[in-house]
Amino acid sequence: MRTIHTSTKNQRISTQELLTSIREAVEQGECDFVIEAQGQHDIPGPLWNSQGKALHITVRNPGQRVGAMMLPGTNVLVEGSAPADVGWLNAGGTLIVKGDVGDTAGHCAASGTIYIGGRAGARSGSLMKHDPLYKAPELWILKHTGSFSFEFFSGGYAVVCGCDCEQGSVLGDRPCVGMVGGVVYVRGSVGDIPQDLALLPLDHNDQAFLNEGLDRFLRAVDEKHRAPLLKDWEVWHKIVPAPKQELVRPSVAQYRKASWIPGGLFADIVADSGIHAPILGTGLHRLRIPVWENESNTCLDCHKCALTCPRNAIERTQDTTLTYTADPATCIGCGLCQAVCPNHIWRLTDAPPLVEHLPGEKGRCVMDNR
Template structure:
């Protein structure tokens, strides 16, 4: 809490020094201020906390303009009365004056609320206004206001309660509401002198009473007068002032303004020496160049959360849009432009990061994106019609290598994959349990890659000599050998450890590695959980999984192991491996006949030149995935990770190699996630989990974030019929006619997908010379 007394003996602190002290405290993170003022101005003005925390001011003896230009998140409580201009240009703050407010209280207020627990002075509430993009300003006065109140009021809500004001002929003072064109003034008690040419007085309707009744408690609590509520809520004593509509206002005789300006006024206008005045009269609602804002159709400018989170950048919202349009085959083929493994990875083993941040979760649950991949397992793309004549070698037939080969073959290059194992597929084939990744699905998808024209040579181990030969024989080389060396820590007895990767590979080959009844698994990642499940499948009676940190495996993988009877322990620090099991750093023995380590792997890159940029056993590529002229890398050779990471990197490496082969440079596209504020989830009906359809029928739940779903809502909602839908083979486009558009923003506000934006009109006005 920041407290300050602005009087020190007979010395008074200046306004500038006080405001600088407040700003300094605010910069240090202070949020609550108690100020014993001595008439200083502008206390609680346009301030905001560096972390966005709410601010509170308690002030005594404030000078003019307390709460001037006050921002949202700021509350100001004035103990006693205040001087002139309380809440001048209030932009969203909550200002409470427990005594009287001076002249021009709430003058030009545009947002927020101002409560006065006494009387308010002359011209209070004048020029109040309301920007429809924000909540309307509110101005409540317990007693009465002075003359000329609410003159030229353009918007907002004012409430004058008329308490303790029977001695006045008018609780609104003299000549109230002159020039009023917007807003509402509620008042209780007598009033006279209200401008009849601008306004009319009406009795309250049900909505008025609901508003006043709903806000009265907040007002009276704020000023500390809850005991008079019953006295102020006799609604028959209340009335309201509203502005006359255009048709209700008295009309003047028509004047030819253009003739006046060009003939009667200064010829050429008073600014004729600096500008060319066309004497056009610009109305309050303008089209074309005079609009303040213009709509922009930004289809697919931003990535949907699913696309942004997917490291393979699969635009799932586009797949759902195609399904919605009945283009089923096209939807299933779309994913093949990003990955050749929609069934093996997306539909089987991927953690489906796409679903973690799905906008649909704000309504009920994520769209069923992951399972959608399984429908593309048997889809096909046509082979490249034009061949480039370029030959590319891919060393490593795992997820990254086969993805790179797939993409390069689609681009017309001749691609050969060199794989050391007897079968292609990398860890998908060799390590991941068949129960998680069906072998038939993987075989179909590898066959699809070969059908695209990729030659896969298995059983080819690449050493330095072989690498030199490949490099000399091919126009480009992509290295994706994967991480197949199990990390082992040299604890005493580490020679007893069974390597987790070797263990899983043996199981996938159909072998039955010998294990004891009690198995310890060091490492609680997803691979560790696969090892634990494999141990149970081989007859283990008890599996204990340990880790030095919180287990990194997915929740469902941990739950599966625990359901089998497995125990998950952390943090556990290994000191020694013995014939009896693990001895921990704190001297405890965890019994086990077999200890399997699964704490990660590193790639074997010994076949590469030693002058490459190595870091902790991996390679560090340039931004275009290259490590040398015509040599590119992807997957675990850069950093061991998930299969979807390898797929994304394989695609990027292929695009980089393609650019190299075409004598051009490559820069990866940077994704920008669409802001959730752009979407309108209110248009989507909530459903229960039991009502969620199958993935290929879930297109109506998909919000299609950032990508037009062709719903016609903007077209049908535009009040000026300014929007046109243009059909096209690649999908419909929408355009706004500047000669009809008034920049109202309804299209952007109603678009469920966040495709329309309202930008400041930057078109130059040819006026000045």
């Protein structure tokens, strides 16, 4: 057991001096430390004992990023509170903070466990993820978090117990934005969460996980007396990504049927309102119409028109007189009959305005009735 005081004769030692002395001691086999810090950052950083023994480090008054980048086997206990970025990028160690922590606690933690015996600041738990090769990371918070907590949370477990937080959201404003994986357990009220997440009651597995985990957590932060209060599962929820649901908008056609002005905007003027037809049309939709004009009686009855017509639209009849007609149901008005006719009997004419043929009472306006 080594105790390190970080000031001698009113002279504070630097982070570099502190961390170097810890590393040297670890290399010499020391596994237990008590550090009386004065705001030095990154205590202790990635540390390992060459024989794989566990390291135990108790810290008072740390600077930022205490417990950051810890390796498995590192156990850090902070007596009191800690500033921002506790447990940042935790790679497998255990961090216990008995008091409050600053912003972005557990940011990007990928493994290991972080216990916080007080409140956590803004953006806590953001971007936590679970490296599938290792055990999932855990972040336990006794009280509540600041706003924007658990942004882009993609794996692992976060537990926010909501103690001493009788008003407002336990997770602050706009929690869990961009969360795509993992579970956030929360006791107490939660503000609005994004639509792609679900706020669900606990199932048996959740209860078993919390039941066992809470005992460990509360023992670690000396809050065992809160256990009965915290184990009322009715007031807990979990936040998880909702099952992927394609946000289905109604089609415009569906919307028009349900919510648009009945009959369309112009239904009082033209009965057509809204009819759609393909570019190529037959019957009234033809731009041009072939007319068989055998006035001079020069039709050779050669059948060329009927044989060439791409739509087989031309019919020949001979009751008393010979007649060729183009069937409006199939003729598209291409004029091939006109071109092929040796005696120019077929003539392609412009179709009359379609509006003359539309059904309904033309030209009636609402105002006309008033």
